[in-house]
Amino acid sequence: MSSLLWYAQRAVPWPVTLGATGMVALGLAAAVLWPDRVGFLVALLVAPLAIASSFVLDEPSAPAVEVAPRSASWRTGARALALLAPAAVWLSGVVLVVQRQAIGSRGGWLLIGAASMTLAMGAAALLAASGRPMPGSYVSTGAALAFLVPYMRLPLPDRAWPYPLAGFPREAVLIWLVVLTLGAAALAAALRKRIHG
Amino acid sequence: MTTTRIATTHSLALIEVKRFARHPLFIVGALLTLGLTAVMGTRNEPGDLLSWPVVPAFFTGVSSIIVAARLTRSAERADEALDTAPYTEADRTRALLAASVVPFAVGLLWMIELLVLTAVNPPHPVEWWFGTTSDLYVLGVLVGNGVVACLGGALLGVLVGRWLHFPGAPALVAVGIVVGAMAMNGVSETAYSQFRLWTPWVSWHSGTQEEDGTATIFAGSPAWSAVYLLCLCAAAALVALWHDRSARTPQLRRAIAGVTVVGVVALGLSASLGLDENLVSPPNPNKLAKTATK
Numbered sequence: 001m002s003s004l005l006w007y008a009q010r011a012v013p014w015p016v017t018l019g020a021t022g023m024v025a026l027g028l029a030a031a032v033l034w035p036d037r038v039g040f041l042v043a044l045l046v047a048p049l050a051i052a053s054s055f056v057l058d059e060p061s062a063p064a065v066e067v068a069p070r071s072a073s074w075r076t077g078a079r080a081l082a083l084l085a086p087a088a089v090w091l092s093g094v095v096l097v098v099q100r101q102a103i104g105s106r107g108g109w110l111l112i113g114a115a116s117m118t119l120a121m122g123a124a125a126l127l128a129a130s131g132r133p134m135p136g137s138y139v140s141t142g143a144a145l146a147f148l149v150p151y152m153r154l155p156l157p158d159r160a161w162p163y164p165l166a167g168f169p170r171e172a173v174l175i176w177l178v179v180l181t182l183g184a185a186a187l188a189a190a191l192r193k194r195i196h197g
Numbered sequence: 198m199t200t201t202r203i204a205t206t207h208s209l210a211l212i213e214v215k216r217f218a219r220h221p222l223f224i225v226g227a228l229l230t231l232g233l234t235a236v237m238g239t240r241n242e243p244g245d246l247l248s249w250p251v252v253p254a255f256f257t258g259v260s261s262i263i264v265a266a267r268l269t270r271s272a273e274r275a276d277e278a279l280d281t282a283p284y285t286e287a288d289r290t291r292a293l294l295a296a297s298v299v300p301f302a303v304g305l306l307w308m309i310e311l312l313v314l315t316a317v318n319p320p321h322p323v324e325w326w327f328g329t330t331s332d333l334y335v336l337g338v339l340v341g342n343g344v345v346a347c348l349g350g351a352l353l354g355v356l357v358g359r360w361l362h363f364p365g366a367p368a369l370v371a372v373g374i375v376v377g378a379m380a381m382n383g384v385s386e387t388a389y390s391q392f393r394l395w396t397p398w399v400s401w402h403s404g405t406q407e408e409d410g411t412a413t414i415f416a417g418s419p420a421w422s423a424v425y426l427l428c429l430c431a432a433a434a435l436v437a438l439w440h441d442r443s444a445r446t447p448q449l450r451r452a453i454a455g456v457t458v459v460g461v462v463a464l465g466l467s468a469s470l471g472l473d474e475n476l477v478s479p480p481n482p483n484k485l486a487k488t489a490t491k
Binding site (some may be wrong): 013015016019020023027030034040043044045047048049052055058134136139140141143144145147148151 | 255365369372376
């Protein structure tokens, strides 16, 4: 375990991972403190949550790492430990927000968090396995825009509003289950192709 | 500046304008801006018009932050080669700043498109628009929240590209801007709604309240807010230039100080002039009918 942590500490780009996690933490804290004013913010925080998961597979020294004795799955596992930080913040924050504010279901928000993080990590893994050693900037750009667009609400009928702020319709649950499945499938496919060698 | 230096900056600017205009993310953002507005403007009767500037601000403005930052950083990857080039970092920054004319043009096109669409397909008489509130208020919202947001996104992107070098900085700043602006807009419907005016994107319209079909416009002066936002744009450009040590002249220092002073004054005027308090429209019968059918 200590070698996993040692590797994660040196390999993961922490400034952006912790920066995005900090943004999620601040937003959730604001939603807990002023639920009637900024409770709606929780939906926006899915974007920084996905960004926090986008960079964990960035490897600037991919050609050197490919010939190192550690396997690709070991290295990916070590890097995935970095996701514990945003996951813990999201889990504890959502529990508090739902308890204070009664916005939708706790399970709904946890599903959304898991789906967005898995999709970001899966997309990054797929790009890394396809020969892009630094997929984070591409994935984070896509994640930022994709997870903010629903907030604009513009072309969406109300039943397609995909966040559990006032109810969590079955269509919305289905959307997030599809996102989660796509992310998991991308991750599995990337691991089969061997990330960074 | 010598004639040669001006000519060099012009040719660099032309290159950056073309790179910006051809960037896939910008093209998608611009098409969504103009396309969504066309769909929304021609479908039924346009409503909640003063909240529509969120379309160019998000699809063109936010994507321009990322595009401009990436273009700025992409040139810096060739640092060693650029050191021998006959122009300075400040010249390259000026060229990148000039490229912000591209999203600015999209913002202007969007505003013209909206004005044409509403002339062809007029909104309901109770809608907050020309005639129900002052022309300056409406124009201030459209220019500040729409056109200036497109320009400001690109200028902020250059600033981010120059100063923040960690991976993911553009996406993080883009999300931070949206989250911050939306969080501050939470105070729009309180007695302290003027406290939101310092943010780089300010909400001026509530959208229609579903329960009674009314809509609220918020206190303050959007026109002076647009001036304040233009000062933020100028400050972003000047601080981006400041990154080059050779460009840190007394003239640049004075320009930054001047823009700061004008910006603070404009912010004060945006809070003290314009509407004294939030105004609620009469119920819009069409919106009530839609709510009833749900």
